[in-house]
Amino acid sequence: MADLPIPIFTSLHEIYGDANAALSQATRWNALLEHYQTVFGAKATHVARAPGRVNLIGEHIDYALFGVLPTAVEPDILIALSLSPSPGGHITAENQDERYERQSFAATRSGGKWEVGIDTSELRWESYVKAGYYGVLNRYLDTDAAAPKSINMLVTGSVPAGSGLSSSAAMVVASTLSFLVMNGALDRVTKGELVRLAMENEKRVGVNSGGMDQAASVISTPSAALYITFHPRLHSSPVQIPSTHPGAVFVITNSLVVSDKALSAKVNYNLRVVETLVAARVLARGLGVSVGEGEKVTLREVVGRWAGEGEGEDIGPERLETALHMLLGETERIFDRAEEGITHGEMVKASGLAEEAFHELYLSWVEVEATRFRLYARTKHVLSEALRVLQFRRVCLSHSTPTSTPQVHGEEVLRDLGRLMNESQESCSKLFQCSCRELDELTKLAREAGAYGSRLTGAGWGGCAVSLVAEPDVPAFIERISKSFAPYRKLSKEQLKEAVFATKPSSGAGVYVVE
Numbered sequence: 030m031a032d033l034p035i036p037i038f039t040s041l042h043e044i045y046g047d048a049n050a051a052l053s054q055a056t057r058w059n060a061l062l063e064h065y066q067t068v069f070g071a072k073a074t075h076v077a078r079a080p081g082r083v084n085l086i087g088e089h090i091d092y093a094l095f096g097v098l099p100t101a102v103e104p105d106i107l108i109a110l111s112l113s114p115s116p117g118g119h120i121t122a123e124n125q126d127e128r129y130e131r132q133s134f135a136a137t138r139s140g141g142k143w144e145v146g147i148d149t150s151e152l153r154w155e156s157y158v159k160a161g162y163y164g165v166l167n168r169y170l171d172t173d174a175a176a177p178k179s180i181n182m183l184v185t186g187s188v189p190a191g192s193g194l195s196s197s198a199a200m201v202v203a204s205t206l207s208f209l210v211m212n213g214a215l216d217r218v219t220k221g222e223l224v225r226l227a228m229e230n231e232k233r234v235g236v237n238s239g240g241m242d243q244a245a246s247v248i249s250t251p252s253a254a255l256y257i258t259f260h261p262r263l264h265s266s267p268v269q270i271p272s273t274h275p276g277a278v279f280v281i282t283n284s285l286v287v288s289d290k291a292l293s294a295k296v297n298y299n300l301r302v303v304e305t306l307v308a309a310r311v312l313a314r315g316l317g318v319s320v321g322e323g324e325k326v327t328l329r330e331v332v333g334r335w336a337g338e339g340e341g342e343d344i345g346p347e348r349l350e351t352a353l354h355m356l357l358g359e360t361e362r363i364f365d366r367a368e369e370g371i372t373h374g375e376m377v378k379a380s381g382l383a384e385e386a387f388h389e390l391y392l393s394w395v396e397v398e399a400t401r402f403r404l405y406a407r408t409k410h411v412l413s414e415a416l417r418v419l420q421f422r423r424v425c426l427s428h429s430t431p432t433s434t435p436q437v438h439g440e441e442v443l444r445d446l447g448r449l450m451n452e453s454q455e456s457c458s459k460l461f462q463c464s465c466r467e468l469d470e471l472t473k474l475a476r477e478a479g480a481y482g483s484r485l486t487g488a489g490w491g492g493c494a495v496s497l498v499a500e501p502d503v504p505a506f507i508e509r510i511s512k513s514f515a516p517y518r519k520l521s522k523e524q525l526k527e528a529v530f531a532t533k534p535s536s537g538a539g540v541y542v543v544e
């Protein structure tokens with residue numbers, strides 16, 4: 030799938046998978062194109078589209094290189110585009126959301142590179158547009174080439190920001206696509222290359238993201254979830270959600286707590302990236318697995334080496350599952366299990382590196398802030414969550430065709446999947462500490478409202494939960510949760526519809542050519 034070209038769409042039906050969904054999106058698309066003409070006095074020629082995603086299971090393990098199971102959703106970022114006749118490579122980016130001001134900028138050449146002036150000291154919406162531009166310019170445009178094209182862009186989005194549905198990745202993928210198509214470079218990239226480019230681009234905005242979101246936003250199809258693995262290289266395969274009776278539906282509920290990953294990165298996201306990297310070295314040391322002095326080894330690589338995986342090989346899901354089971358026991362022996370975590374000095378000692386080498390390897394490239402580091406709890410979460418992804422996938426694969434005793438079987442399957450989701454929530458909350466009071470409450474209320482399983486989705490610390498609900502129970506579930514979760518009571522009907530909704534898988538990113 031990663032080797033396929035970027036799709037060029039000519040109908041909304043192709044994008045949203047069915048005629049009804051396409052119809053309900055048509056008004057929004059038409060409004061965007063009309064607005065574009067009013068703002069820029071000319072018609073848009075293309076619309077770049079990138080969807081958000083919901084991660085069904087596998088949280089905070091992509092940057093440890095373990096497989097995850099997301100699916101693209103209907104909410105998306107759209108960027109209407111056309112070349113502007115003005116010379117000089119001017120980019121004018123307007124956002125339909127009035128909170129975000131119009132921005133104009135142009136790339137400059139400096140020291141053999143293109144620069145676009147990304148300001149990471151504060152959160153600015155255009156940084157995500159510039160991040161996409163930076164990657165395209167530096168990868169596909171010579172610095173001694175004539176000035177890049179001038180472009181007018183109008184952005185709109187239905188993925189709520191800071192909600193764990195990956196609006197930031199959708200934004201960066203859509204902007205990367207925009208600059209590729211406008212500079213005539215779209216046919217030079219495959220889906221896999223777009224994922225890698227968007228990942229690098231997002232790092233420019235300050236988050237050391239793992240790659241799951243970009244892969245889900247780019248590679249998804251409307252028919253299945255994706256099992257995405259990152260080791261030894263990016264790979265994805267479709268996983269059909271079992272066609273059980275009753276059918277399985279994933280319902281999104283927004284906790285309404287906005288979590289800004291980029292702003293809290295040094296105490297949350299990036300700190301977890303560092304903790305899990307150091308934990309990998311400590312685990313390797315305890316297991317007698319060899320790691321190069323300057324190597325930033327990941328937990329997935331340590332598990333593989335311990336299980337006898339050769340360079341560039343993948344031991345496959347079965348052997349990985351067995352290895353994870355065994356290693357979960359080993360963590361008890363290897364790590365200091367102090368509840369409050371260990372100090373910086375203790376962590377350096379456990380890594381076996383000299384202070385200076387430790388700093389260079391783990392802290393020189395990222396800003397983190399902590400007095401204690403919980404390597405044991407983080408490792409336990411990562412290994413057990415990686416195991417749950419494999420189990421979830423196995424349940425799905427073994428029930429992907431309807432069975433002869435559908436009713437009984439269906440409920441059993443939903444119970445199995447739900448249990449794994451609940452265990453994931455518990456682990457995210459207690460061991461990885463990436464939940465929050467509202468998400469703990471919301472997932473508990475979701476189970477009380479009839480969900481088989483409920484868990485936070487995405488980075489956490491706020492944002493959305495995803496719940497597994499039997500199809501016939503969806504309306505009752507939505508009604509109950511709307512009443513029981515206190516913050517929902519003050520929402521209007523419209524706001525509630527945006528906060529609580531059943532997901533439909535959608536196709537991955539692509540470019541729509543306006544006729």
Ligand code: NG1
Binds near residue numbers: 087091197
């Ligand atoms: P969100 O915050 O939902 O986009 C982030 C990371 C993912 C992954 C999850 C946690 C980015 C762009 N995304 O997702 O790669 O690590 O957290 O599972 O940083």
